[in-house]
Amino acid sequence: xxxxxxxxAIIESSDNxxxxxxxxxxxxSWNDAAERIFQWTAQEMVGQSIRRLIPADRQHEEDDIxxxxxxxxxxxxxxxxxxxxxxSIVQIAVLISPVRDAQGNIxxxxxxxxxxxxxxxxxxSLQSTERRFRLMADNISQLAWIAEADGAIHWYNDRWxxxxxxxxxxxxxxxWQKIHHPDHVxxxxxxxxxxxESGEPWEDTFPLLGTDGExxxxxxxxxxxxxxxxSIGCWxxxxxxxxxxxxxERQISLLLREVNHRSKNMLAIIQSMARRTLGKDSPFVGKLxxxxxxxxxxQDLLVERDWRPVPIAALLDSQLRMLGDAxxxxxxxxxxxxxxxxxxxxxxxxxxxxxxxxxxYGALSVSSGRIDITWTVxxxxxxxxxxxxxxxxVSEPEREGFGSQILVAVPKGKLRGEVQVAFPDxxxxxxxxxxxxxxxx
Numbered sequence: 001x002x003x004x005x006x007x008x009a010i011i012e013s014s015d016n017x018x019x020x021x022x023x024x025x026x027x028x029s030w031n032d033a034a035e036r037i038f039q040w041t042a043q044e045m046v047g048q049s050i051r052r053l054i055p056a057d058r059q060h061e062e063d064d065i066x067x068x069x070x071x072x073x074x075x076x077x078x079x080x081x082x083x084x085x086x087x088s089i090v091q092i093a094v095l096i097s098p099v100r101d102a103q104g105n106i107x108x109x110x111x112x113x114x115x116x117x118x119x120x121x122x123x124x125s126l127q128s129t130e131r132r133f134r135l136m137a138d139n140i141s142q143l144a145w146i147a148e149a150d151g152a153i154h155w156y157n158d159r160w161x162x163x164x165x166x167x168x169x170x171x172x173x174x175x176w177q178k179i180h181h182p183d184h185v186x187x188x189x190x191x192x193x194x195x196x197e198s199g200e201p202w203e204d205t206f207p208l209l210g211t212d213g214e215x216x217x218x219x220x221x222x223x224x225x226x227x228x229x230x231s232i233g234c235w236x237x238x239x240x241x242x243x244x245x246x247x248x249e250r251q252i253s254l255l256l257r258e259v260n261h262r263s264k265n266m267l268a269i270i271q272s273m274a275r276r277t278l279g280k281d282s283p284f285v286g287k288l289x290x291x292x293x294x295x296x297x298x299q300d301l302l303v304e305r306d307w308r309p310v311p312i313a314a315l316l317d318s319q320l321r322m323l324g325d326a327x328x329x330x331x332x333x334x335x336x337x338x339x340x341x342x343x344x345x346x347x348x349x350x351x352x353x354x355x356x357x358x359x360x361y362g363a364l365s366v367s368s369g370r371i372d373i374t375w376t377v378x379x380x381x382x383x384x385x386x387x388x389x390x391x392x393x394v395s396e397p398e399r400e401g402f403g404s405q406i407l408v409a410v411p412k413g414k415l416r417g418e419v420q421v422a423f424p425d426x427x428x429x430x431x432x433x434x435x436x437x438x439x440x441x
Contacts, residue, residue: 017092017113020099023070025050025062028108037092037115039085050111053082055089069098069109079116091117143208143239145176147222149232151196160239165211179209192222199224199232208239216243309338309441312375319351326364330355334375334384343439346411347384347432353406354386354430362428363391369427382417382439388427396423415439 017034021027027050030042038045038053045052054062061080068075075096081089092113099108138158146155152173161167164179171178177185184206195202202222207215222237312334320327339347351373355364363369369391375384388394397404407430408419417434 015114017111017115019050019111019113021050021109021111023066023106023108025066034113037084037090037113038082044085055081055083065096065109069096070106072098072106074098079120082113090115091120140238141240143218145237145239147196147235147237149196149234151193151235163210164208181207181209181215195222196235202235202237205242216241218242309340310344311336311338315339315344315348316351316373319348320355322352323355323359323364326359329364329367329369330371330373332373334373335377337375337377338441339439340441342414346414347439349406350411350430350432351386354428358388358391358428361392362394363388366391377436377440380436382415382432382434382436384432386428386430388429391427393425394423394428 014031014033017037018029018031019027019034020029027045027048030040030045034045035041040053051059051062058081065075075094077093077095079091079093082092084090093116095112097110098106099110101107140157140159143160143163144157145153145160147153153176154172156168156171160171164171166175166179174189177189180188188204188206191204192202201224202220204220205217206220207217209215218239219242220237220239222235224232225234225236227233313332313336316332320330323330355371358364358369358371363371370389372387372389373385374387375382377383404421407421411417411432411434412419415432415434415438417432417438420429420431422429
């Protein structure tokens with residue numbers, strides 16, 4: 001193949017439009033790619049002015065191109081718009097060079113054009129996405145940031161800089177440690193690094209320094225964002241100001257403790273009145289005091305948890321602690337769950353009542369006795385069972401007393417469930433079943 005034929009083949013096989021034009025803009029050659037991009041055939045374009053491709057508001061570009069080519073300038077790639085045959089717009093990147101004859105005279109121009117419509121569309125889409133992300137990130141109430149896979153932070157939203165009064169240069173990498181309280185920064189850094197290494201979502205609470213020189217408390221969270229191969233590409237984190245909420249919670253906690261203190265004082269007054277009225281040696285007074293103690297223990301547990309759901313294991317421990325060595329004869333088994341405050345009150349009183357009876361008359365009255373407390377959550381139901389074995393024979397009481405109300409009526413009413421008690425030869429049993437939503441937090 002001759003050099004001329006090879007050159008012609010290269011031009012025709014190119015994905016870029018390659019066009020030659022005279023110094024007045026008349027098209028001299030038009031390859032196949034030019035036909036694909038602009039829809040005009042070579043027969044339709046050769047001998048015609050290149051200006052038919054140029055929108056009316058861009059005709060000045062051709063004037064500038066021809067003037068610069070005439071001076072021998074090479075026009076480096078620039079992006080512009082041209083018209084297809086059907087009148088639609090095509091985005092192109094253009095490179096234009098002067099063509100010289102053997103004597104070095106400029107006789108024409110060589111134009112190479114690449115269709116960048118898809119690229120521009122993708123770029124605009126990405127730019128639009130970035131604008132929307134920034135609008136969202138810079139206008140949310142939280143401080144927000146993005147960390148690299150190794151934990152170094154290189155991007156913060158505007159809220160961060162507004163609150164901290166810092167600059168991107170100051171905060172780059174691990175610069176955020178500068179605005180942490182010195183009493184907390186080491187603990188926070190250590191925990192954050194552990195989560196970066198493990199890849200587990202991170203959560204912490206700590207104070208951050210504001211532009212006013214004051215520290216405010218923030219609830220901070222970060223989650224890993226994964227690449228297609230499963231590796232962590234970056235972390236997205238937020239800091240939510242909880243200063244007022246924290247103060248309110250502390251105030252509520254103080255009020256709850258004050259209410260708890262006053263109610264316990266009232267219970268003490270009731271105990272004193274019962275002793276004076278019935279005598280301190282009265283069996284009724286003993287039972288009343290035991291029940292008041294159980295109620296107080298449960299109330300202390302609820303107050304300590306700010307009246308939030310209580311772990312069932314902690315509740316049972318608070319009510320069975322009074323058994324002393326006999327506690328070893330009680331075996332508990334069930335999933336790790338938390339009981340709603342109302343359920344905790346009803347169940348704790350029932351457990352205390354059954355434990356007291358077992359110690360006096362049932363399985364705990366002998367060293368060989370055993371109590372099994374089990375609970376389950378399945379199919380939307382919460383179930384709890386108390387089974388005694390190995391103790392003396394028991395029988396159903398001849399009449400129902402206040403204890404029966406605590407074992408049956410109270411949990412049944414509060415939890416809208418069913419309670420069953422039985423007195424088989426092997427030992428007393430008690431079962432509670434209710435909708436899980438009424439018991440489990």
